Amino acid sequence: MSYIICKDVAFAYENQIVVSGLSFQVDAGDYLCIIGENGTGKTTLMKGLLGLKKPYRGTIVTGDGLKSAEIGYVPQQDAVQRDFPASVYEVVLSGCLNSRGMKPGFGAEEKKRALGNMELLNISGLKNKSFQDLSGGQRQRVLLARSLCATKRLLLLDEPVTGLDPVAAEEFYGVLDALNGKHRITIIMISHDIREAVEHADHILHLSHGGYYFGTTQDYEKSSLGKKFLGGLTDA
Incomplete structure (x- = not known):
C-alpha cells in the first residue's frame, strides 16, 4: 500500500x-x-x-x-536543539505528545514506549544526561528515538x-x-x-x-x- x-x-x-x-x-x-x-x-x-x-x-x-500525527520527523540539528535544556528521557518522551491529544501529562504506555525506543537505539544509559551535553551522534539517536515515539x-x-x-x-x-x-x-x-x-x-x-x-x-x-x-x- x-x-x-x-x-x-x-x-x-x-x-x-x-x-x-x-x-x-x-x-x-x-x-x-x-x-x-x-x-x-x-x-x-x-x-x-x-x-x-x-x-x-x-x-x-x-x-x-x-495520519499526519503518525509521521516521525528528524530535522536538521541546529543551535536551538543542541542547547535544549532537558534530559534525554524528557526529549524522547516528548515524541508522544501528538498521540496524547488534549490529555494532560504522559501515561504509563507513553513512558514504556519512550524507554523501549531508547533501548532499541542503545541510549538507555544516557537517560538522565542533559541533551545539550551529548555528542552529535548521541543527539541524533535521541532525536530518532523521539521520532519513533510518534510513529511505527x-x-x-x-x-x-x-x-x-x-x-x-x-x-x-x-x-x-x-x-x-x-x-x-x-x-x-x-x-x-x-x-x-x-x-x-x-x-x-x-x-x-x-x-x-x-x-x-x-x-x-x-x-x-x-x-x-x-x-x-x-x-x-
Whole structure:
C-alpha cells in the first residue's frame, strides 16, 4: 500500500517555482533518499510531505490510513536543539505528545514506549544526561528515538548525518538500515551524499534544475543522471 502519493506537484518559494511536475509514490517498507543540488527544492518538498507547506500545484495525499500525527520527523540539528535544556528521557518522551491529544501529562504506555525506543537505539544509559551535553551522534539517536515515539510506520529525516564524524555517520546509517529492514519502518531521507544514498536506499528521488529522476536505486545507477553524479559515464 502507498503511504504517500504525489501527483504533478509544484512548489513555489518567494514567488519562484523550485519544484515542478513532480510525481512519485512511497509504499510501505520503502527506503527513499531525496538527493540533488542546492536550490532544487529538497527541503521545500519535505515541508510539503509533512503538511507544513501547500503545493503551488498538484496534490500530495496519504494512503493506507496514514495520519499526519503518525509521521516521525528528524530535522536538521541546529543551535536551538543542541542547547535544549532537558534530559534525554524528557526529549524522547516528548515524541508522544501528538498521540496524547488534549490529555494532560504522559501515561504509563507513553513512558514504556519512550524507554523501549531508547533501548532499541542503545541510549538507555544516557537517560538522565542533559541533551545539550551529548555528542552529535548521541543527539541524533535521541532525536530518532523521539521520532519513533510518534510513529511505527513512517520516518522523515532531513540530512540527519550533517556535522557527524564519519564513524558516527556510518553508525547512524546502520541504525536506519535496521529500522527499515528488521522493523519495516518506511524511511524518506534527504541526503547530500549521493554515494551513501545509493548504498543504503532502495529508491532514489534526484531533484535537479532540469527535471528529476524517481525509481529504484539499481535503475538510478544505470541512468544518465546517476552515472553523471556518481562519476561514471554520462551516456545512458
